[in-house]
Amino acid sequence: MPSTAIDPPVLVVDGLQVRYGHGAGAVAAASDVGFELGRGEVFGLVGPSGCGKSSTCGALLGLLGKTASVSARRLELEGRSLLGLDDRGWRRVRGRRIALVPQHPRSALTPIVAVGRQLDWYLGPHAVDRHAADLRALGLESVVARPRDLPSSFSGGQLQRLVIAIATLGSSPALLLADEPTSTLDPTVAASVLDVLAEARRRTGSAMLFVSHDLAVVAQVCDRVGVMDAGRLVEVGSPLELFEAPRHEVTRRLVDALPTRRRAWAPARTSPAGGPPVLELDHLYRYHGRAPGRSGPPSAVVVRAVDDVSLAVAPGELAAVVGESGSGKTTLARVVAGALAPTAGVVRLDGVELSAARSRGDRRRIALVGQHPRSAFNRRRRLGAALDQVQRVHGIGASRAERTDRSAGMLARVGLGAEALGRRPQELSGGELARAALARALLVEPRLLVLDEPTASLDPPVKRAVLDLVDELRRDLGLAVVLITHELDLAWTVADTVSVLDHGRLVASGPLAAVLDGDRHPRVAALLERVPADPRGPGRR
Secondary structure, eight states: OOOOOOSSEEEEEEEEEEEESSGGGOEEEEEEEEEEEETTOEEEEEOSTTSSHHHHHHHHHTOSOTTEEEEOSEEEETTEEOTTOOHHHHHHHBTTTEEEEOSOHHHHSOTTSOHHHHHHHHHOTTHHHHTHHHHHHTTOHHHHHOTTSOGGGSOHHHHHHHHHHHHHSSOOOSEEEEESTTTTSOHHHHHHHHHHHHHHHHHHTOEEEEEOSOHHHHHHHOSEEEEEETTEEEEEEOHHHHHHSOOSHHHHHHHHTSOOTTOOSSSOOOOOOOSSOSEEEEEEEEEESOOTTSSSOOOSOOEEEEEEEEEEEOTTOEEEEEOOTTSSHHHHHHHHHTSSOOSEEEEEETTEEOOSSOOHHHHHHEEEEOSOHHHHSOTTSOHHHHHHHHHHHTTOOSSHHHHHHHHHHHHHHTTOOGGGGGOOGGGSOHHHHHHHHHHHHHTTOOSEEEEESTTTTSOHHHHHHHHHHHHHHHHHHTOEEEEEESOHHHHHHHOSEEEEEETTEEEEEEEHIIIIISSOOHHHHHHHHTSOOOTTOTTOO
C-alpha cells in the first residue's frame, strides 16, 4: 500500500463546517471535520446514513447549492485554498484537479444522448476512436462497439467504468473523489471496478477519498479510514484497527450490523398467504437493439437482456431476483413495471394479461421503487409536492388537504416525521430517501411492489432497518414483493424464493433453501464465492 506519510499533503481539511438554512432553523451537517491526504494515499470515509459524508464531499466540490454555507480554518488542494471560490473558480477545479466518480453513474450521464457523444463532450472530438485502446483496457469494449447507444443500453458496471474513464482519461487530477462507486454492483463487477480505480490512481498519481458504506470494500482498498457520526469525525485509524477492535460506539454499531449468513435480520417471517399468483411472467423476452425479422433494419448488436424468463409470485411472497451486473435484473424489473415493453412474452397481474401500453389503473397496481432514490426526486421540489403529485396523477384524494394527510400518514408508516414534507431531496439522507421512495410507491396502494436494489447504497444499520420495514409492510398489507438485488447475503436473509439470472436467462429458481443451500447451480456457487470477506477477520462470513 502507499505510504501514509503526508508531506506535503494533497488535501487539507481543517475545521470544516457545513450548515443548511439560516438563523435558528439552520441544520449542521458537518462540524469541525479535519483530515489530510497524501499523494497516492486512499482515505476511506464511512458512517451511518445522515452522518455528513455527502455534505463533506459536496463541500470539496463546491456542489452544495445556495442553501448551504461552508466554512473552515483550512480547505486546501495542493496548497491552494478552496474557500471563497466563485462558480468560475470551481469549474477550473472540478474535473481538472478534483475528479468525481459518482455513486450513481446513470444520474451523472445524460439519458437521451449517445455515450460516444458524451465522451466527446468531456474528452474532445472523436474520443471513442482516439481512446479506443484505453477504453478496452477499462473493460469498455461495448462502448467502443456501440458508441451510438444510449446509457440505458449499458449495465451499471459498464456505466461506472465509463464515468471513471471520463474522470481520468482527459486529465491527471490531484484528487479522485469516489462516492460509493461500487455500492450498486455485484461482487464480481465491483472487484473489476476497484481494479480500474486502482489503475487510474496509479496512472495519475492521485490521492483518493473513498466514501462507502461497504466495510469489506473499505478494508480492502483504504490505507486509513475515518468514521463520521452526526457531522463529526469520531474515529480515525487503519482498517485493521477500526474493524477488528473498534473503540467508538458508532464504529461498533456499523461492524455489528454486518450481515451474517443464516441470521435473519427481520422478525420471524410468516409463510406467503398462498392462492393464485399476483404476478406471472410467461416466456418473457426483452432485447436491446432491433432484432432480425422486426420492422426496419436490424441493429449491428442485439443484446438479449431478458431471455425466456418465466416465474410466479404469490400474495405476501418476497421473491428475490439476483445476478451479476448486466444479467438482466433491472431490465426485468422495468418490463414488469411497464417502463419497458417486452419484445415477446406475457406479463399477468392477478391472472389478467397486461398490454405493453399500460392503463393508469395498471400502472397504479404495480409500483416500482428504483435503484437511485436521490435521482428519482426533483431536487427543486419539496418532498410534499412529490407525494402530492403521485396521488393527483392517479386520481387519489378529493383535496390537497386530504392528500397531505395521506402523505403525512404514509411517512409516519415508513418512519419519517411530517416535517419531511417540507424538505428537499438534498436535505435528506440516503436512508430517509429510501423510506420516502417507499412511501411514494405505497401511496397508490399497489398489488405488487418491485424493489430495484433498494438498499444498495445504504450503510448496514439503515439497510437492516429498511429491510425490516419492507418485511413488516408486505405482511401487514399482503403485498407481493419482487426484490432485485446483487447481494446474495441479503437474499439469504430476507427472501422466501430466489431466482438467479445469468445473461438474461433464468438458471435457477425456487424456494430459498433449494437454490442457495441445496445442490447449487454453478452460477449460484460462483456468486457465493465472490461475496467479499468479512472485515472483522477470517471465518466471519
